[in-house]
Amino acid sequence: MKRKRFIAGLLVVALTIGCLWLLQRLLVPKYQTGIVEGSMIEEYYKDESDHEVLFIGDCEVYENFSTITLWENYGITSYIRGSAQQLVWNSYxxxxxxxxxETPKVVVFNVLALKxxxxxxxxYNRMSIDGMRWSQSKVDNIRASMMEDENFIDYVFPLLRYHSRWSELTEDDFRHIFSKDLVTHNGYYMRVDVKPQGEFPDPTPLADYTLGEKAMSYMQKMVDLCKEKGIELVLIKAPTEFPHWYDEWDIQVAEFAKKNDVEYINYIPLQDEIGLDMSKDTYDAGLHLNTSGAEKMADYFGAWLTExxxxTDYRSNEKYAAIWQEKVDFYNAMKEQQYYELETYGELKSFGANAIQ
Amino acid sequence: MLFTSYEFIAFLVLVLVGYYIVPKKFQWPLLLVFSYVFYFLADPMYLLFILVTTISAYLVSIKMENINAEMSAYIAEHKAELSKDEKKAYKAKMKAGKWRWLLLCLFLNIGILSVTKYTNFVITNINNLFAGGGPLQLVDMIVPMGISFYTFQTMGYVIDVYRGKQEAQKNPFKLALFVSFFPQLVQGPISRYGDLAPTLFAEHKFDGKTVSFGLGRILWGYFKKLVIADRMLPAVTELVQNPDEYSGAFVFVAMLFYAFELYCDFTGGIDITIGIAETMGIRLAENFNLPYFSKNIKEYWNRWHITMGTWFTDYIFYPISVCGPMLKLSKWSRAHLGEVIGKRVPVYLSSFAVWLTTGIWHGAAWNFIVWGLMNFVVIMISQELEPLYARFHERFKVRGKMPYEVFQIIRTVLLMSAIRMFDCYRDVPLTFKMVGSMFTQWDFSAFTSGALMDIGLSGADYLVLLAGLIIVLGTSIYKARAGSLREALYQKPPFVYYGMMAALFLVIIVFGAYGVGYDSSQFIYNQF
Known part of the structure; x- marks a missing residue:
């Protein structure tokens, strides 16, 4: 009887673990429609080809640079490891x-998060961390990022964090329980709609303009890591003007770049040179570029990178050309669908906030 | 470390593994170490308080036992020489010595409890006597976790040694474990030394059934706490903290919700406590016996927080009832006020003292004192009405009839819940006003307007609560009619038994109100 009990107990434990795994798959957010930003970090691992340029940072990279334009115009293989409000330690x-x-030749980091x-x-922590595969980097990322009310174990077993989603499950949760669709184009988040830039509020004067010690120290770690791996680090400030980027911050970043012998380019004053028309090239009144703007930005930035x-211009490489042709097709198909929805409904229906189920 | 925190669960796993892998003679010392670690992690300063209680109880109990031994030896030695009166005088002298030691210990420990818990209450009331605020500043006082529980438990032991009902524990470390045993430190039960010690210090070998029963009890406790009580908490908070917005029928809803929340919170916590002890083969006293199935308030108090009730009965009610001045008063009142009133005087006065103390024990606020006294009033009235009830039962032959019993149960639950509103609103005039509004401002639209969906609970929450309460009610009915449900389940095929436990675990994981997005809520009785 004791043996029977023991075996039954073991079986129940195994079944329970199986149920927990299934429940976790079901209950964690899928980020397939609406707020798709939570899928971005995880998507990186699905792209098995390597990249010569890797972008890291917040929405100012994943919404402002078209990776497909970089490929089409310059043959640059790139990926944007961006996520919503990605903080400097997340990026590191x-x-x-x-x-x-992989070891890219150039890493591009957008500096807005230094604020x-x-x-x-x-x-936002979740969107930057959950998608990472387990490694020491993920452990360190969690430790650096946790808010006061967070627990490490909630990251190890996301079911403990998302258990209460049982009452808000949608069709997406069942459809994507075991597999998810791509929502970006090598990390680029496409939006073709247009909402012209309006007036931004005047910048609020700050009591202290010194960039934070923790943020700066992680940027320093980024520089050191890139140097150690022989990678060129480029610091950029994307061309969008809001949230406000103070001159005092710009000076500190420029000094940091000079001291560490890395490039820093602030693209805000270069909007005209890039060819951006903020009455047409933004989808959210100037906070982020739309696809038209992101293509202009990528074209401009690609020229500078190549120079x-x-x-390597991989367009003549058959292997890369085949891989990227699929990406271009996906990009064009999504673009067409978005234009179709704009023409038909006057707004995007399957993308962005409207698509939240 | 809250019982509902991940840290506590990790701590518990460590304790259990350690308990069964160390040589058996080290089991209780290991528990002592873990209990002190548990207390230290809550606040290192708390250790100071519990050490004072432990050391004073140890020294005084040993001293009293030495007096007993000295007395016995002297009497045995001088048996032939001492007259009856001399023997009596000698005993009285020695008893007075013991009494002084007991008083010293009680003053010290009840003093610490009073100073830590009630100083600011006293200051506030003194200040209230002065117009425009009083002269005294409130004190930033540390209130050690579980001080009401461990002080009462330890003083019960010391009194038992004084009475000669209990031998003093010679090993100070064993006494330290009795005082600080971590599962019951937070919210009881208030154990008796004679009941707990044999099982606490015994060597226990791993027994699958006992451990699985313990784990099952822990899960059941978490189910009640996390799935029901903590899910209900936002609604109770919303209703109670906005009395201007929620009166009339909403007060009735708050009253019912709080009744269920408190029941699931407190019994859930005790289930976890008893379950933890049970996994180590240690038996703690039961603290509840289906209190919401009580047919009158007296019965309710015999079923709710049982260990506190029996403590007050044994250490306050009886000593007051039979003390010299009370006996004299009883005699005087019988002579001057008549037999009917005279025989009630000691009972009423002792009960009054018990309920006043019960109220004060629950918290340093007038609402708790009034709550205690309301219980006293209702119990005394129902006692006085007993002959009337008896005539009613005789006349209408309703005793033992199911519908009448259901009526009695509902009446008792509603009455107790109404009295408990003092604990809920924590303001005496406001409680009277809000309870009164149930009768003066009742409006059924509270149930039909959809307003109950705006008090922090969604439709899904109501469904979970309903299902949870049905499960709790179902298991309670089973227990009342057929006895132990877990024993019955254990007799089923093992797959069914373990499957039920696994299902309960999964339900807690998915439907529990815990983690980010929920306020981590400590057990209500932690505050007392």
Whole structure:
């Protein structure tokens, strides 16, 4: 009887673990429609080809640079490891994680996140971390990012975090329980709609313009890591003007770049040179570029990259050409669908906030 | 470390593994170490308080036992020489010595409890006597976790040694474990030394059934706490903290919700406590016996927080009832006020003292004192009405009839819940006003307007609560009619038994109100 009990107990434990796994798959957010940003970090691992240029940072990279334009115009293989409100330490550990799989020639980091020296939001933490594969980098990322009310174990077993979603499950949760669709184009988040830039509020004067110690130290770690791996680091400030980028911050970043012998380009004053028309090239009144703007930005940036770094034009390489042709087709198909929805409904129906189920 | 925190669960796993892998003679010392670690992690300063209680109880109990031994030896030695009166005088002298030691210990420990818990209450009331605020500043006082529980438990032991009902524990470390045993430190039960010690210090070998029963009890506790009580918490908070917005029928809803929340919170916590002890083969006293199935308030108090009730009966009610001045008063009142009133005087006064103390024990606020006294009033009235009830039962032959019993149960639950609103609103005039509004401002639209969907609970929450309460009610009915449900389940094929436990675990994981997005809520009785 004791043996029978023991075996029954073991079987029940195994079944329970199976149920927990299934429940976790079901209950974690899928980020397939609406807020798709939560899928971005995970998508990186699905792209098995390597990249010569790797972008890291927040929405100012994943919404402002078309990776497909970089390929089509310059043959540059690139990936954007971006996520919503990606903080500097998130970026560092995502870079560290990416370097386990490949060694790009150039890493591009958008500096807007330097304005934050403390974790800001559990939701954004989740979107930057949950999709990472387990490694020391992920562990360190969690430790650096956790808010006061967060627990490490919630990252190990996301079911403990998302258990209460049982009452808000949608069709997406069942459809994508075991597999997810691509939502970006090598990390680029496409939006073809247009909402002209309006008036931004006047910048609020700050009590202290010094960029945070923690944020700066992680940028320093980024520089050191890139130097150690022989990678060129480029610091950029995307061309969008809001949230406001203070001159005092710009000076500090420029000094940091000079001291560490890395490039820093602030694209805000270069909007005209890039060819951006903020009455047409933004989809959310100037916060982010739309696809038209992102293509212009990528074209401009690609020219600069080609000119300054020894990048390979892979368009004549059959293997890469085949891989990227699929990406271009997917890009064009999504673009067509978005234009179709704009023409038919006057707004996007399957993308962005409207698509939240 | 909250019982509902991940840290506590990790701590518990460590304790259990350690308990069964160390040589058996080290089991209780290991528990002592873990209990002190548990207390230290809550706040290192707390250790100071619990050490004072432990050391004073140890020294005084040993001293009293030495007096007993000295007395016995002296009497045995001088048996032939001492007259009956001399023997009596000698005993009285020695008893007075013991009494002084007991008083010293009680003053010290009840003093610590009073100073830590009630100083600010006293200051506030003194200040209230002065117009425009009083002269005294509130004190930033540390209130050690579980001080009400461990102080009462330890003083019960010391009194038992004084009475000669209990031998003093010679090993100070064993006494330290009795005082600080971590599962019951937070919210009881208030154990008796004679009941707990044999099982606490015994060597226990791993027994699958006992451990699985313990784990099952822990899961059941978490189910009640996390799936029901904590899910209900936002609604109770919303209704109670906005009395201007929610009166009339909403007060009735708050009253019912709080009744269920408190029941699931407190019994859930005790289930976890008893379950933890049970996984180690240690039996703790039961603290509840289906209180919401009580047919009157007296019965309710015999079924709710049983260990506290019996403590007050044994250490306050009886000593007051039979003390010299009370006996004199009883005699006087019988002579001057008549037999009917005279025989009630000691009972009423002792009960009054018990309920006043019960109220004060629950918290340093007038609402708790009034709550205690309301219980006293209702119990005394129902006692006085007993002959009337008896005539009613005789006349209408309703005793033992199911519909009448259901009526009695509902009446008792509603009455107790109404009295408990003092604990809920924590303000005496406001409680009277809000309870009164149930009768003066009742409006059925509270149930039909959809307003109940705006008090922090969604439709899905109501469904979970309903299902949870049905499960709790179902198991309670089973227990009342057929006895132990877990024993019955254990007799089923093992797959069914373990499957039920696994299902309960999964339900807690998915439907529990815990983690980010929920306020981590400590057990209500932690505050007392």
């Amino acid at each position: 550990y995502l870079l560290e994680d990416a370097l386990r799989y 934050y020296d403390e974790p800001q939001s559990e939701a 300054n770094y020894d990048l």
